[in-house]
Amino acid sequence: FSREELDEIIRHAVENAAKAKELSSGTQEKFIALDVGPTGKLLKPLGDLDFDKAVEIFSETIKIGAKYGVDLITIETMNDSYETKAAVLAAKESCDLPILVTNAYGENGRLMTGADPAVMVAMLEGMGVDAIGANCSLGPKQLSGVMDELLKYSSVPVVFKPNAGLPKSENGVTFYDVSADEFAEDIKKSVENGVRIVGGCCGTTPEYIKKVHELTGDLKPKPIEKKNYSVVTSYNKAVFFGKKPVLIGERINPTGKKRFKQALAEKDIGYILQEAVNQQAKGVHVLDVNVGLPGIDEKAMLTDSVCELQCVTDLPLQLDSSDPGAMESALRRYNGKAMVNSVNGKEESMRAVFPLVKKYGGFTVALTLDESGIPSTVEGRMEIAKKILATAAEYGIDKKDIIFDPLAMTVSADKMSAVTTLETVKRITEELGCNTSLGVSNVSFGLPSRELVNASFFTVAMENGLSAAIMNPYSERMLEAYYSFNVIKGLDDNCMDFINFTANRETVTTAKPETDLTLKSAIEKGLKEKAAEITAAMLSDNAPLDIVNLHVIPALDEVGKGFETKKLFLPQLLMSAEAAKAAFEVIKSHMATDGESVKKGSVVIATVYGDIHDIGKNIVKLLLENYGYNVIDLGKNVPPEDVLEAVVREHAPLAGLSALMTTTVPAMEATVKLLNEKAPWCKTVVGGAVLTQEYADKIGADKYSADAMETVRYAEEVIG
Incomplete structure (x- = not known):
């Protein structure tokens, strides 16, 4: 749409909703929500839509809705955490209305790009949305596990808007397999379990909503309980703090590393990525990312590094920078809820960092120092910790999202420094109920055989309640201390982590060479x-x-x-x-140069007529091309005749058809029928969120593929 057309559509939509609200016979309070759905594109690096461009697209719509007086923003049917974040940021930057977010989870309990409910709750609560939930994809029974997880982790109201089951076809008519009565009974159970906002998605009608109201209208909502999970996430992995100590890999940092400094100066991202892969292989749970070096653009380098790192590792990242501009840029682009390293007790630091955490979400490392420096006493560090918590609360940041670093100082300069740090760890844990982290190796600076001191200090710190350590994962002494401690403290089920560690340990203590x-x-x-x-x-x-x-x-x-x-x-x-x-x-x-080719054969693919969604098709295209097939991509909204023309022209042995919308499934049936009649040599494979094996069989398709890899396997079977 043009800007003018979009404005007109939203204006009329709000006017219609306002009229319906006025004419409604119900006496309850009524609200008008602006519904914001996905763009239909994958964001970079998985697709071609830039993150900030996505924010811009969503912002344009939301600003118009706010202008015409909607009461809230509901962001729905998002199957990618990154696009969800873009939409939420757009809402936060475009208006001050309440924000409800519901994601589309698959049968495996995850979004298309891998996030589970724990990941989404952590990210969305961190960004300050007002309600979190699930919609579309499946029926209420299939999504019950997702709802249990959302209720387990969420401290805000939970929303549930499932489909009326799955689509089926009888005599050319598409219908959903869950009746209004069954749907309402399932929704009632979810409300009894604690869900606060309910509705219906694909396949539901006014009858379904009426039945739901009849069964739930008199139910007393369960109180919403505050959860106290301290968690960081990547796009698909959540790491929880407070039980088993967390290992944070320290190697993406130029301090004392000549080769890393060279990589930063030369903008050698490949070296940084390899370091991340190596550390993940050694078993760390989070990666610290520090690219601060005189003479480089830290803002650009940190942002680029974060984006590239999230392409090769699914570990959460700790963004390590003293530059607020660099921190904001990286936080904005980060897919998930990051660790923020760091804030301290200086007023300037808190006023710079906490607004960023409030806007983008984050788990903040807080250093126990202030304008007077690092206190030499436990009491001095405790007072700074309390001041940081009080200031964080002013910004609406809970203590569960603060992790204190009581600062490990070198014992060679002060023999009691480690004792002070360890006691501070213990008191912060017990008295403030907060998590703690330490840069362990600082304690041994200036001493010989440093690993002996580091490992002993690490063990005592964990016994005092240490939640996380920034450490060298190539140090066998540190890993020995970690895995042994977990066994002794009952934190390693069946001692399996320890057994695997001892079975796989290497005799060298350095990273595997790039060569x-x-x-x-x-x-x-x-x-x-x-x-x-x-x-x-x-x-x-x-x-x-x-x-x-x-x-x-x-x-x-x-x-x-x-x-x-x-x-x-x-x-x-x-x-x-x-x-x-x-x-x-x-x-x-x-x-x-030799006139050779690696192509195996041709596959025609298309999103069927009337459907403008092509994410799934584009994924299939990428994979087929990488397996050596010649892919003729006809795009989206493709008439059956155009698919047939391409198949005949190429004499293609395989055609792939995609549909996301239930209203366009008949067009898929028409395309399959035409191909079967006019190009009988061509096999058809169909896929899309609304399809099932039963439906594919009904319309005469040769193959139903639940995902892109299944399409590749079928191409290998048909073409070779």
């Missing part, structure tokens, strides 16, 4: 630049097709299996595909 990275592992880890670099080197000694068949395809297969078994999620699948694409581009360029 040992293989093409297969580079693709599996999503390292695009490394994949291209290794491929170029391999071409001097290997035939191009051998590289494809013996290295690229096996890597994609390995990641694909992880995706199919739900061990990996869409972002990891797509970033591996991008790394494979980088390798393919090098191979294709090399083969072009």
Whole structure:
């Protein structure tokens, strides 16, 4: 739409809603909500829509709705945490209205891009939304597990708007398989469990809502309980603080690291990414990211590093910067709820950092120092901690989102410094009920055999209640202390972490050299630049097709299996595909000079007529191309005749059709029927959120694919 058309549509919509509100016979208070749905595009790096452009798109709509007097903003059917964040930011920056957010969870209890309810609650509560929930995708029974998780973690009202089950087809008529009575009974149970706002999505009608009202209207809502989870997240992983100590990898930091400083100066992101991959392999739970170095643009470097790191690791990140501008830029782009390192007791620091945490969410590291420096006594550090908590509360930031660093000082300069720090850890834990973190290695500065001191200090700190440690994951002494402590304290079920650690430990205490990275592992880890670099080197000694068949395809297969078994999620699948694409581009360029080709066969794909959603189709395209197929992408809203024309022209053995909207499923049926009649050699594979195996069988499709990898497997079966 043009800006003028959008304005007119929203104005008329609000006017219609206001008229309906006026004519309604109900005596209850009524509100008008501006409904904001997804853009239909994947955000970078998984797609081509820039994050800030997405914020701009949502903002335009929300500002118009606010102008015409809506009472609240409801952001719904979001299946990507990053796009959800963009919409919430747009709402916060465009108006001061209440914000309700409901996401579309799949059968595995996660969003399309991997987030589970714990991840979404942490991010959305951190950003200050007013209600959190689920809508669309499935029926109320299938989403009951998701609702249990939302109720477990959320301290704000929970919303539930499921579909009327799943779509089915009888005699050309599409219907949903959950009746109004059954739907209402299921919704009643959810209200009894604590859900506060209910409704219906696809397949529901006024009859469904009436039945729900009849069964729930007299129920007394359960009180909303404040939860006290201290948590950070990536786009798909939540790390909780307060029980088992958390390891924060310290190696993405230039302090004392000549090679890392060189990488920053040369903007060698690849080195930083490799360091992240190495630390994750050593078992850390969070990665500290510090790129502060004189002479570089820290704001740009930190933001770029965060975005690139989230392409290759699913670990939460600790954003480590004393520059508020750099911190805000990185927090804005971060997909999840980050650790913020750090704030301190100085008034200037608190007034700079806490507004950022309030806006973007975060779990803030608070240093027990102020304008007078670092107190030498436990009492002095406790007073600063109390002052920080009081100031945080002024911004609406709860103590569960503060983790104190009581500051480990070197014992070689003051023999009692470690005692002071350890006692402060204990008192903050017991008296303030807060989490604590330490940069452990500081304690041994200036001493020989530092790892001996570090490991002992770490063990005593954990016994005193330490929640997390910023540490060197390549130190065997530190890891020995950590895994042994967890066993002794009953924090390691069946001692499995300890057993795995001792079974897999290496005899060296340094990271695996970059030169040992293989093409297969580079693709599996999503390292695009490394994949291209290794491929170029391999071409001097290997035939191009051998590289494809013996290295690229096996890597994609390995990641694909992880995706199919739900061990990996869409972002990891797509970033591996991008790394494979980088390798393919090098191979294709090399083969072009010899007139060779790596194409296996042609596949025509399209989103069916009337449907403008193409995320799923685009994912299928990327994967098929990386497996060597020639993909003819007809785009979205494609008439059946255009699909047939392309299939006949290419004599394609396979056509893939996608539909997201129930109203466009008949167009898919018409397309399949036309292909079966006019191009009988062509197999059809169909997919989309509204489809099922039963429906695919009804319309005569040859294959129903629940996800993109299943389409690839079918292409291998049909074409080879």
